[in-house]
Amino acid sequence: MSPEIVWLIAEATLDTLRMVAIAIACATLAGVPLGVFLATSGRGELFAAPLFNRIIGFVVNATRSTPFIILVVAIIPLTRLVAGTSIGTSAAIVPLSIAAAPFIARLVETAIREVDHGLVEAARAMGASPLQIVRKVLLPEAIPAIALSLTLAVVSLIGYSAMVGAVGGGGLGDLGIRYGYQRFMPDVMAAVVVVLIVLVQGVQSIGDTLSRRLNKRIRQR
Amino acid sequence: MNIQTPLFKPTALAAQTADAIIRFEAVHKAFPARQGGAAVTALEQIDLDVDRGSIVGVIGRSGAGKSTLIRLANGLEKPTGGRVIVDGVEVSALPEPALRDVRRSIGMIFQHFNLLSSRTAFDNVALPLEVAGVGKAAIKARVEPLLELVGLTDKRDRYPAELSGGQKQRIGIARALATEPKVLLSDEATSALDPETTQSILDLLASINRELGLTILLITHEMSVIRRIAQKVAVLEAGRVVEQGDVFDIFTRPAHATTRSFLGSATGRALPPSVARRLSADVQPGSQALVRIVFRGHFASEPVLAQLSRERGIEANLVAGQIDEVAGKPFGILNVALPAADATLASALDYLRQRDFDVEILGYVT
Numbered sequence: 001m002s003p004e005i006v007w008l009i010a011e012a013t014l015d016t017l018r019m020v021a022i023a024i025a026c027a028t029l030a031g032v033p034l035g036v037f038l039a040t041s042g043r044g045e046l047f048a049a050p051l052f053n054r055i056i057g058f059v060v061n062a063t064r065s066t067p068f069i070i071l072v073v074a075i076i077p078l079t080r081l082v083a084g085t086s087i088g089t090s091a092a093i094v095p096l097s098i099a100a101a102p103f104i105a106r107l108v109e110t111a112i113r114e115v116d117h118g119l120v121e122a123a124r125a126m127g128a129s130p131l132q133i134v135r136k137v138l139l140p141e142a143i144p145a146i147a148l149s150l151t152l153a154v155v156s157l158i159g160y161s162a163m164v165g166a167v168g169g170g171g172l173g174d175l176g177i178r179y180g181y182q183r184f185m186p187d188v189m190a191a192v193v194v195v196l197i198v199l200v201q202g203v204q205s206i207g208d209t210l211s212r213r214l215n216k217r218i219r220q221r
Numbered sequence: 222m223n224i225q226t227p228l229f230k231p232t233a234l235a236a237q238t239a240d241a242i243i244r245f246e247a248v249h250k251a252f253p254a255r256q257g258g259a260a261v262t263a264l265e266q267i268d269l270d271v272d273r274g275s276i277v278g279v280i281g282r283s284g285a286g287k288s289t290l291i292r293l294a295n296g297l298e299k300p301t302g303g304r305v306i307v308d309g310v311e312v313s314a315l316p317e318p319a320l321r322d323v324r325r326s327i328g329m330i331f332q333h334f335n336l337l338s339s340r341t342a343f344d345n346v347a348l349p350l351e352v353a354g355v356g357k358a359a360i361k362a363r364v365e366p367l368l369e370l371v372g373l374t375d376k377r378d379r380y381p382a383e384l385s386g387g388q389k390q391r392i393g394i395a396r397a398l399a400t401e402p403k404v405l406l407s408d409e410a411t412s413a414l415d416p417e418t419t420q421s422i423l424d425l426l427a428s429i430n431r432e433l434g435l436t437i438l439l440i441t442h443e444m445s446v447i448r449r450i451a452q453k454v455a456v457l458e459a460g461r462v463v464e465q466g467d468v469f470d471i472f473t474r475p476a477h478a479t480t481r482s483f484l485g486s487a488t489g490r491a492l493p494p495s496v497a498r499r500l501s502a503d504v505q506p507g508s509q510a511l512v513r514i515v516f517r518g519h520f521a522s523e524p525v526l527a528q529l530s531r532e533r534g535i536e537a538n539l540v541a542g543q544i545d546e547v548a549g550k551p552f553g554i555l556n557v558a559l560p561a562a563d564a565t566l567a568s569a570l571d572y573l574r575q576r577d578f579d580v581e582i583l584g585y586v587t
Contacts, residue, residue: 122335125295126349126400127324136348140339216380217338 015089016171020157023093027100035108046130060102092169107149111142144215151207241270242436249302263289264460276437278447281457287440291406295327296320328397332409334389336381342392343377349399367395387418407439423449444483456480468548473517500584508585509558515579516553535569
């Protein structure tokens with residue numbers, strides 16, 4: 001492999017990391033509050049708003065059931081509005097964020113629903129307000145599960161980011177398609193896949209370790 | 222025969238004034254119907270007073286409504302009828318935001334402790350203070366003495382997962398006391414603990430009651446818990462209070478069948494299975510009358526069977542029994558076999574009744 005190709009792969013890896021990092025940050029910012037809302041707004045819950053809960057739930061489901069590649073194309077006008085362009089690495093961040101946010105919302109919802117209801121009752125009994133219950137009980141108790149969820153989301157986004165290569169998104173996927181597939185360079189294709197595997201492995205290990213550290217339910221050594 | 226020496230010191234009655242700090246007035250609670258089902262009535266016509274500084278126990282089987290009852294006291298549940306008044310405030314009429322302030326003066330402990338796994342012992346005890354907006358320094362000044370009170374100063378930086386059940390409940394108690402409440406609600410606080418740990422937690426609760434003058438309302442399904450620390454008891458059955466009064470009276474003269482079944486083996490009231498099998502309602506040739514003698518108060522220390530033999534020449538054969546202490550007073554039950562001959566039996570019963578024992582013929586055994 002020529003030095004230029006190695007350089008291209010390094011550059012593409014950084015592009016992928018940048019896309020995924022910014023997209024996951026945006027998606028987390030939107031997804032965590034959405035997940036908390038979904039978990040606490042059902043009938044008889046802390047912020048009971050069953051109708052709103054259903055509407056948000058529907059939007060989340062609709063976004064999640066749209067195939068990613070269709071989503072990318074469908075929201076091009078929005079992408080132009082936000083990123084100023086519809087091709088390139090920056091443009092890819094928009095659909096990536098929008099695809100990941102509802103995914104994270106559902107994972108956070110599950111993590112929060114897993115928190116023992118007795119803790120909520122104890123907090124109510126000590127006079128905590130619903131907001132205090134979320135801040136001081138639900139989120140801290142759900143943090144280990146949320147860390148695992150975010151890991152899952154990052155791994156999925158790495159996969160999605162390879163797909164935005166198909167629409168000129170830049171990054172490893174783009175490199176793989178343009179050099180590996182269109183120019184018949186199997187070694188580039190293989191290198192891209194190897195880098196992706198290493199990335200995913202690394203993210204998963206970091207996530208697992210982090211979640212284990214955060215989880216005080218298991219005795220630490 | 223099973224004679225237990227008292228394992229505990231009599232609970233000194235805290236200075237009691239007659240005013241009720243918690244009062245349930247004609248309380249009714251029904252849960253709305255779920256799809257396809259009928260509304261469920263959890264509590265009906267509950268009248269119950271908890272005197273300031275006392276320990277009151279509510280005993281009932283699961284499903285009797287005791288969890289609902291205790292949750293009415295801090296407004297976690299709203300009654301569908303009647304009033305719940307705590308320290309002069311009608312909690313049953315308060316909206317949720319106002320209830321939050323009231324709840325800070327009512328501590329609560331739970332069967333499964335409900336400690337936050339993500340917080341250390343110290344931070345768990347600090348939580349109610351954080352919720353109340355108390356500053357960091359003041360929190361430290363309050364939490365440390367509480368950890369000392371429950372004997373867990375050395376565990377302050379441990380997470381609940383690193384503590385035993387009894388230690389977790391101690392942290393739960395410290396947490397409940399953090400906001401200096403006037404009332405402590407105990408929801409089956411010892412039901413998940415082994416007998417020894419139960420004893421130590423009950424001792425702790427009794428000493429808190431004594432030293433801090435804290436009123437305790439506890440619910441349980443174990444008579445032994447009531448006997449050890451409560452002064453008054455209410456027996457709950459299918460949403461109604463079927464019997465209530467002083468613990469000693471209820472233990473020694475239970476009126477309701479539910480109460481009797483709760484007392485069962487706890488007080489020597491239950492017969493050994495081999496005897497119970499042979500018990501029949503009719504006199505047969507050669508059979509003896511099985512008589513239950515209940516000793517209340519100071520009579521429990523009299524050698525009554527020996528006296529019966531000496532003064533009337535009637536030999537009583539001891540079958541089963543227990544001498545113990547309830548709410549600090551001696552109390553015993555002896556099940557004895559007496560000669561079934563009419564005149565002898567009548568003479569023996571007469572002798573016992575004269576001495577103010579409760580006597581009951583259970584049946585006849587061969």
